[in-house]
Amino acid sequence: MSIANAAFSRRALIASAVAAAAATAGVSGCSTASGGAGSSAGSNAGSRTLVVGMELAYPPFETRDDAGEPTGVSVTFMRDFAEEYGYDLRIENMGFDGLIPSLQTASADCVMSSITITDEREEQVDFTDPYAVAQLAILANASSGISSIDDLNQAGRTVAVKTGSTGDVYATNNLDQAEILRLADESACVTEVSQGRADGFLYDQLTIYRNQLANPDTTVAVYIPFQDPEYWGIAVQQGDDELREELNAFIAESKRNGEFDKLTETYLADEKAAFDELGFRWFFDFDEGSDAGEGA
Amino acid sequence: MRIELEGVGHAFGGEPVLAGVDFDDDVSTLAIIGPSGGGKSTLLRIVGGLMAPTEGTVRVGGAEIPREEAALARYRATLGFVFQDGGLFHHLTARENIALPLRAVHGLSEGAARERADGLLARFGLEGEGDKYPAQLSGGQRQRVAIARAVAPRPRMLLLDEPTSALDPEYTTEVLDLLRDLKDEGTRFIAVTHEMGFARHACDKVAFLSGGRMAECGPSAEVFAHPRTPELRRFLGKLLEWSV
Amino acid sequence: MRNPFVAGPDGRVTPAQAVASYLIVCAAVIGFFWLSLAMAGIALDFGFVARFRQRIADGLLLTLGISAASLVASLAIGVPVAVGQGSRVLPVRYLCDLYVKLIRGTPLLAQIYLFFYIVGTAWGVENRLVAGVIILSVFSGAYIAEIVRGSLSSLDAGQLEAARAVGFTRAQVLRYVVVPQLVSRTLPALTGQFASIVKDSSLLSVIAVIELTQTMQEISASTFNLFGTYFVLAGLYLVLTLPIMFVSRWFERRLSYAH
Numbered sequence: 001m002s003i004a005n006a007a008f009s010r011r012a013l014i015a016s017a018v019a020a021a022a023a024t025a026g027v028s029g030c031s032t033a034s035g036g037a038g039s040s041a042g043s044n045a046g047s048r049t050l051v052v053g054m055e056l057a058y059p060p061f062e063t064r065d066d067a068g069e070p071t072g073v074s075v076t077f078m079r080d081f082a083e084e085y086g087y088d089l090r091i092e093n094m095g096f097d098g099l100i101p102s103l104q105t106a107s108a109d110c111v112m113s114s115i116t117i118t119d120e121r122e123e124q125v126d127f128t129d130p131y132a133v134a135q136l137a138i139l140a141n142a143s144s145g146i147s148s149i150d151d152l153n154q155a156g157r158t159v160a161v162k163t164g165s166t167g168d169v170y171a172t173n174n175l176d177q178a179e180i181l182r183l184a185d186e187s188a189c190v191t192e193v194s195q196g197r198a199d200g201f202l203y204d205q206l207t208i209y210r211n212q213l214a215n216p217d218t219t220v221a222v223y224i225p226f227q228d229p230e231y232w233g234i235a236v237q238q239g240d241d242e243l244r245e246e247l248n249a250f251i252a253e254s255k256r257n258g259e260f261d262k263l264t265e266t267y268l269a270d271e272k273a274a275f276d277e278l279g280f281r282w283f284f285d286f287d288e289g290s291d292a293g294e295g296a
Numbered sequence: 297m298r299i300e301l302e303g304v305g306h307a308f309g310g311e312p313v314l315a316g317v318d319f320d321d322d323v324s325t326l327a328i329i330g331p332s333g334g335g336k337s338t339l340l341r342i343v344g345g346l347m348a349p350t351e352g353t354v355r356v357g358g359a360e361i362p363r364e365e366a367a368l369a370r371y372r373a374t375l376g377f378v379f380q381d382g383g384l385f386h387h388l389t390a391r392e393n394i395a396l397p398l399r400a401v402h403g404l405s406e407g408a409a410r411e412r413a414d415g416l417l418a419r420f421g422l423e424g425e426g427d428k429y430p431a432q433l434s435g436g437q438r439q440r441v442a443i444a445r446a447v448a449p450r451p452r453m454l455l456l457d458e459p460t461s462a463l464d465p466e467y468t469t470e471v472l473d474l475l476r477d478l479k480d481e482g483t484r485f486i487a488v489t490h491e492m493g494f495a496r497h498a499c500d501k502v503a504f505l506s507g508g509r510m511a512e513c514g515p516s517a518e519v520f521a522h523p524r525t526p527e528l529r530r531f532l533g534k535l536l537e538w539s540v
Numbered sequence: 541m542r543n544p545f546v547a548g549p550d551g552r553v554t555p556a557q558a559v560a561s562y563l564i565v566c567a568a569v570i571g572f573f574w575l576s577l578a579m580a581g582i583a584l585d586f587g588f589v590a591r592f593r594q595r596i597a598d599g600l601l602l603t604l605g606i607s608a609a610s611l612v613a614s615l616a617i618g619v620p621v622a623v624g625q626g627s628r629v630l631p632v633r634y635l636c637d638l639y640v641k642l643i644r645g646t647p648l649l650a651q652i653y654l655f656f657y658i659v660g661t662a663w664g665v666e667n668r669l670v671a672g673v674i675i676l677s678v679f680s681g682a683y684i685a686e687i688v689r690g691s692l693s694s695l696d697a698g699q700l701e702a703a704r705a706v707g708f709t710r711a712q713v714l715r716y717v718v719v720p721q722l723v724s725r726t727l728p729a730l731t732g733q734f735a736s737i738v739k740d741s742s743l744l745s746v747i748a749v750i751e752l753t754q755t756m757q758e759i760s761a762s763t764f765n766l767f768g769t770y771f772v773l774a775g776l777y778l779v780l781t782l783p784i785m786f787v788s789r790w791f792e793r794r795l796s797y798a799h
Contacts, residue, residue: 164762182757182761344705373706387720397706
């Protein structure tokens, strides 16, 4: 079985839970201390170092090649940014839970790691405009006859979700008829569906797509219309407006000049074709939907 | 009580430990002596019905030892055993060690069993020790409890397997004194022992077992005074070497 | 005067001494956690307990139920396996041996996933609760087998001979000597094993058995109160396991006749 890759939903959960706990707890002095840092984002071009925190465990966005070198959508994007703005780029691999603290302790200048912009996180770091958008999809059991979210939201249906993921939140808020089965592991959710113990699994589109490919006989992927998308942003230290503005400008430019199309072609060509066929919304597609303009 | 052995032999895994033992006598007190590994304990266990001989027949009190398990249990109940380390049940108090077989095997009531147990404990100098577990008693006390357990059901005969070998010398004396007292009251016993003084003075008869054979047998005074076989002379000579 | 913080030369501890020292130790542990919380800048919020008290109570009850059922079932597995390990029928002996080695040598988490999704699916064990109890019993049964085997092998041949010598029948030997000695040797460890089962049952959350851990994880996920929920979670498990461990100790003292 293929491993669920783009696990931003899981990350959304864990980080937000920790962030929220930390926020409730009124965490430490770090968040204010980093206020004026902007450490390496000095004004002179050429010799500025830019430290970017990533968790290199989410291909094809942040990962490593066979030689162990960082690669992926985010890596190429930051390289292009550094080149254009005259930074020496250094990518620091760290665990997802350590990403936001690395900004608070000024050991990184920014973090690009498929992070969903949430209110809780915005209390601790500043985010750029969104550079990508993610949505949920359903992995349905092939013989369950489910072809829409409404088919799933029926009494007697069982929906598998990963505990605390955005799929869990969506199911809790919207699927009031179905039984919600909360599991700790994405692979277990997929197994529940492919074995027919659960009728559907709610998770991010990329994971659903890949797991459907891995279980072609037992599962189908189903698109969910009219959902609130999650936006991914690059996080910078609180108050580091200079770097944030530079990143915003580069993101806006990338949306215009085809940088994201180039990244898609390099890393996600098959997925893009499949998403188009399934009717899934593409990561870098900001034109669709009423609130799509937020980052443009 | 008449004990008859005819061609009794026993082997462990093909190794003979007893061979062709014949004996026919009326036993009141008998000591079995001899070098280690001579088959003394094995012979005692065979007489006690704890072990079936691989050959020969054994009659005790005129009746052959039964082979069927339930009858065998009834047979053993008519005897009183004392083992080298006492064989007291670790999980029972001194009193229960004595009283439980009285109730479970001999059908005494709870009260009667308790009364007899306490009576024996008091008589054997163990007053106030009844609630202690074996591990809380001294070696000599344990052996006295074991003897009390053995005599409690008023058995036809006691079978004592080296009852003092595991004891310190001062405890040895207290146990041997107790056995002599029992003898004086008319208690019959067969004792496997290394205590030659006890065998000579406290036992009417003595049997010398060597290399799995009954080498010599007779009244104690006679056998000790005039050993006929060279084996017994050598055995006794060795024992005397370090005596005071 | 006797030092209140030192046990007597005979190992005796007065109740007053025990209470005083225990209070000091508890205060030190609580103080350590309190200090850690302060240093990490974390303020605990237990407001969710009132809101979710019904779910928490349900989870707690289910954990207890699963554990009790598993204890009974694992005894039914463990005792025959312990006997089977000494069997003269070699396939039986090696089967029992392999079972104990496989179970003790692999993580419970792997056993849960493999059993539930492979064996459970193949043989139609649909109910998560039933599957959970089966898995936990099979798991714990191996540990119980080891406990029982240990006490079986510690049975002294001299005790059995003495039992026959006093005239006990075979049934009486079992009833009056073998069973009491086995029980007193196994009961403390078995009680301790029950505390382990209570804790181990938390792993059944991975197949969505809504026991205490799963309940608390769900609450944590919806309230974002990670620390608060896990504090309460740990506290509730202690409420279950501490008395069990206490009973285990009590059995140990009560049933020890070795000294």
